[in-house]
Amino acid sequence: MKATLFLLLLLCGFRLSAQEKPIPKPEYVIIANDKIITMKEVEDYGKRDYVKSMSKGVSEEMRNELAKKFGEKIGEKEFIIIIDLFTEKEHAERLAQASTAPIDTSSKKNPVDEFKLKVGDTAKDVAIEMVDGKGFNLSDLKGKVVLLNFWATWCAPCLMEFTEIPEKILVPFKNQEFIFVPISIGESKEVVLKKMDDLKKYGAHFNSGIDPEKKIWNQYATKSIPKSCIIDKKGVVRYLSVGNAEGNVDKLAVEIKKLLKE
Known part of the structure; x- marks a missing residue:
């Protein structure tokens, strides 16, 4: 009996050690x-x-x-x-x-201007196809805070962002009225599936939407990626983000937390 108990504890210890090992x-x-x-x-x-x-x-x-x-x-x-x-x-x-050369005194354009929607606008209702074969309309998610993220498999800042999102956003808001909807733009389902499988080694175990013809992208934004759009429970755009500068994912988490309390 004692030997069996010791063996169980030992196995649990190995399991815990494996889980605690940093990704x-x-x-x-x-x-x-x-x-x-x-x-x-x-x-x-x-x-x-x-x-x-x-x-x-x-x-x-x-x-x-x-x-x-x-x-x-x-x-x-x-x-x-x-x-x-x-x-x-x-x-x-x-x-x-x-x-x-003359000094250029013109002001730099705000990257957020690359979005076609502004904070306060109602989010465009779009049909989203996921790589696992499921699909839904964005309007189906009313009642939840939505993090809509545009990315591509070739975009290194996008992939870097994905390695932070599980720990800083998905785990903290797991049991709350929140959903993460990443959408790959301009790429086939096969390409996205392969990259999502590769990303699992970095802890990115989540589903992704696809937008091979950029129909969704063209309604939301232009130019660079990654881009993120936080939508509140009523379907209103509340926060826009461009790029993946240091601390960017932390800022997204702060904004999501605020909206979940409303």
Whole structure:
């Protein structure tokens, strides 16, 4: 009896240990001048105006070529950032041009202006097809706070956001009147299913909608992703978010919590 009890406790202990083990998160791998550099180095290049261009994500073929050189630490293709730097000559020429160029005093456009809806508008009622085959209309969710999120499988900031959402939003609001509706834009069901399966290793165990012809997207927003729209229980847009800057998911959680109390 004691041996059986000990064995049960031991098994439970193993189970608990496995659950408490932190889920690994993806990290960006940044390459400039044909070498891997740190984010601090990127910031330094940026401050000195040496960054010519930056691209997030590479093809699978390029990722495999980079892996031959740098090893498997190169990671997944979506999280590779390639930075092109100005040469010393190009940099000197830019400085000379900047000293004689007129100062641009025009105001920068607010990223939230990329939405076709504004805070206070009634959310567009759209039919949403999920990758698991289920479907519903957005209006069916009245009575719940809805986090509508637009993403794509090739969008690294979108995928990074997905690794934070379970811990910061899905778990805290699990038993409340809340639902998360991510919608992949411009991609087939097969592509989205494969990526959702890949994301499980980062703790992203949730369903996703698909919008292969961008019919939903075209009613809500334009330009960059990720974009998030929080809709209250009455179906009214209450918060809009663009990108995945540090702390962005925390802000979404704060807004959701406010609306759940109303």
